[in-house]
Amino acid sequence: MATVETSAEPLSIGEVAERTGLSVHALRFYEREGLLVGPVQRTAGGRRRYTAVDVDWLLICVKLRASGMPLADLKQFAELVRHGPGNEAERLQLLDAHQQRVEAQIQALEECRSVIAWKVSVYTEHLARGEAGGLWDPTVRGNGER
Amino acid sequence: MATVETSAEPLSIGEVAERTGLSVHALRFYEREGLLVGPVQRTAGGRRRYTAVDVDWLLICVKLRASGMPLADLKQFAELVRHGPGNEAERLQLLDAHQQRVEAQIQALEECRSVIAWKVSVYTEHLARGEAGGLWDPTVRGNGER
DNA sequence: CTAGGAACTAGAGCGAGGTCTAGATCAAGT
DNA sequence: ACTTGATCTAGACCTCGCTCTAGTTCCTAG
Numbered sequence: 342m343a344t345v346e347t348s349a350e351p352l353s354i355g356e357v358a359e360r361t362g363l364s365v366h367a368l369r370f371y372e373r374e375g376l377l378v379g380p381v382q383r384t385a386g387g388r389r390r391y392t393a394v395d396v397d398w399l400l401i402c403v404k405l406r407a408s409g410m411p412l413a414d415l416k417q418f419a420e421l422v423r424h425g426p427g428n429e430a431e432r433l434q435l436l437d438a439h440q441q442r443v444e445a446q447i448q449a450l451e452e453c454r455s456v457i458a459w460k461v462s463v464y465t466e467h468l469a470r471g472e473a474g475g476l477w478d479p480t481v482r483g484n485g486e487r
Numbered sequence: 488m489a490t491v492e493t494s495a496e497p498l499s500i501g502e503v504a505e506r507t508g509l510s511v512h513a514l515r516f517y518e519r520e521g522l523l524v525g526p527v528q529r530t531a532g533g534r535r536r537y538t539a540v541d542v543d544w545l546l547i548c549v550k551l552r553a554s555g556m557p558l559a560d561l562k563q564f565a566e567l568v569r570h571g572p573g574n575e576a577e578r579l580q581l582l583d584a585h586q587q588r589v590e591a592q593i594q595a596l597e598e599c600r601s602v603i604a605w606k607v608s609v610y611t612e613h614l615a616r617g618e619a620g621g622l623w624d625p626t627v628r629g630n631g632e633r
Numbered sequence: 634c635t636a637g638g639a640a641c642t643a644g645a646g647c648g649a650g651g652t653c654t655a656g657a658t659c660a661a662g663t
Numbered sequence: 664a665c666t667t668g669a670t671c672t673a674g675a676c677c678t679c680g681c682t683c684t685a686g687t688t689c690c691t692a693g
Contacts, residue, residue: 354669364651369670369672370651387658387670388670388671401606405603407596407599408595408603411649433611436603436610439603440600443600447593450592450593453550454554454589454590454593456547456550457554457582457585460582461579465579468579499639500639500641512683513680515641515642530689532641532688533688534639534690557680559679635692635693636693637692638692639688639690639691641689642685644685648679650679653676655672657670658669658670659668660667660670661667662668
């Protein structure tokens, strides 16, 4: 539950890119798109200084993105958080909906996995013998050219 | 292992769309892109007639796509199959690589799932009490406006 | 015969999610 | 002072995976 690095020092965009796995381009892009909860602090010279809080949020974003949440939803979530307390129910709903999509996706992937595993095993077996072809193989079912 | 419908009758593009879940547009698009193993038969009038073999292949494509295989890989796989026996090892390699990516993706998703589940539980708890905020919540960590 | 729906082709268009460029500025080392 | 490298902004550009349009032709039912 700890932050990636529990330092209070603000980080540069490059450092945040490293820590989050997002490119610096993507970080600026996310900011423009309103995916961050608050405006990022700047140095006198105009460079971004990310706080641990910013980084935490970004890490959450990365997780949500990795699980297929579209940027639009992420933006909506950010907006809810930005507008402070009072809308927790809405936030929960958003997360909950996403959670269900993730479940469904895992299910689907597991199904795909078993199909693929089956095909892999068929091929492996074929290669073990010298024979090519098989029931599932279109080129063989039709025999020669289709 | 049975075909969706074991009829020898060839199907129209619309029927195939229904059976595969792909749109007719997508079906034509896939064909143009060379994602099919063989050229689809045509009626005298030029309409496509899909055989059970074609449909089987498309169903495999759908599964592979659903598990994130890019069209380019699908195309390559189709090419291998098209060029007949002798390259089973390559096909296996392609599938195997994909299988690993699927495994990884499932892992990643499961991780995301638990993170999300945790956040959901935090929210749910907050809503059960009347209190808003929490450790993870950026707006609260900074307190008030950031 | 006629109407209507399904399919045809070629190619333009689109939404998502970034990536990259140009040209300028900032900051640190020598 | 000078060089080097990281950042800055605005906006153009890109890939992927379809989707839609236009204009035409096929075919089946009445």
